[in-house]
Amino acid sequence: MQPDEIKALIEGQIPESNVNVAFEGSHLVVTVVSSAFEGLTRLKKQQLVYAALSEKIADGTLHAVQMQTLTPEEAGR
Numbered sequence: 001m002q003p004d005e006i007k008a009l010i011e012g013q014i015p016e017s018n019v020n021v022a023f024e025g026s027h028l029v030v031t032v033v034s035s036a037f038e039g040l041t042r043l044k045k046q047q048l049v050y051a052a053l054s055e056k057i058a059d060g061t062l063h064a065v066q067m068q069t070l071t072p073e074e075a076g077r
Contacts (some may be wrong), residue, residue, distance in 0.1 A: 013052035
């Protein structure tokens with residue numbers, strides 16, 4: 001799966017998100033910045049990203065996902 005495809009999956013699921021996707025070997029590294037994360041715990045933010053990727057994780061296309069989830073305010077620090 002290409003980074004642009006992963007980015008599109010996440011952006012399609014999480015409103016007003018800015019997504020950066022990279023691969024480090026077989027590990028997927030994702031940074032997602034979205035105002036949709038306002039007021040959510042770290043776990044809830046990650047659950048939103050996992051929901052966007054769940055089909056690809058379930059079928060084995062993706063594994064070993066490392067993510068950083070930030071609000072725009074957190075990203076600006």
